[in-house]
Amino acid sequence: MKTIFPVVSALTLVAVTAAQGNRTVWDGVYTADQATRGEKLYATHCTRCHGDNALGSEGPALTGPLFAANWEGVTLNDLHDRIRQTMPADNPSSLPRQEVSDIIAYLLRLGKMPAGTTELAGDAGVLAQIKFVSNRPSTGTP
Numbered sequence: 001m002k003t004i005f006p007v008v009s010a011l012t013l014v015a016v017t018a019a020q021g022n023r024t025v026w027d028g029v030y031t032a033d034q035a036t037r038g039e040k041l042y043a044t045h046c047t048r049c050h051g052d053n054a055l056g057s058e059g060p061a062l063t064g065p066l067f068a069a070n071w072e073g074v075t076l077n078d079l080h081d082r083i084r085q086t087m088p089a090d091n092p093s094s095l096p097r098q099e100v101s102d103i104i105a106y107l108l109r110l111g112k113m114p115a116g117t118t119e120l121a122g123d124a125g126v127l128a129q130i131k132f133v134s135n136r137p138s139t140g141t142p
């Protein structure tokens with residue numbers, strides 16, 4: 001356990017500095033319509049490498065345990081940057097910020113995170129306040 005603590009504290013520090021807020025993807029951070037838009041964008045730009053339902057093919061799965069492990073506790077702004085700056089791998093930086101957020105909305109829907117009443121913005125300040133957490137945080141009520 002001892003060896004794990006410094007790593008965890010460092011990660012926590014990074015997450016806190018980047019996040020400046022405590023909302024998570026379980027707080028209804030996208031809308032159902034947006035996820036539907038994102039699904040179409042995903043089909044056009046991502047399916048050929050990441051497969052149907054983001055289950056992976058040439059590229060890795062964008063849903064499920066491996067993806068969750070890579071992004072656990074990271075802000076949506078970091079995920080957004082990663083997608084916008086490096087994806088589609090054969091044509092990076094080609095998607096507008098809002099379209100990347102729409103695709104993230106679709107990925108959240110695949111992860112069974114609930115939709116809400118406000119769309120996920122493309123704005124970095126908003127995205128930086130929302131953390132990716134793979135399991136619903138416990139609220140004390142079932």
Ligand code: HEC
Nearest residue numbers: 045046049058059060066067070082083087088089090103
């Ligand atoms: C030409 C193939 C290709 C296309 C198209 C493509 N990707 Fe990727 N993607 C990859 C490969 C290969 C990797 C793994 C290597 C790497 O990280 O670059 C990857 C990695 C990723 C990762 C990191 C996964 C992780 O677990 O950390 C994300 C997120 C991602 N892609 C999202 C997207 C999205 C969203 C789209 C559509 C806008 C897209 N990709 C389109 C090939 C592609």
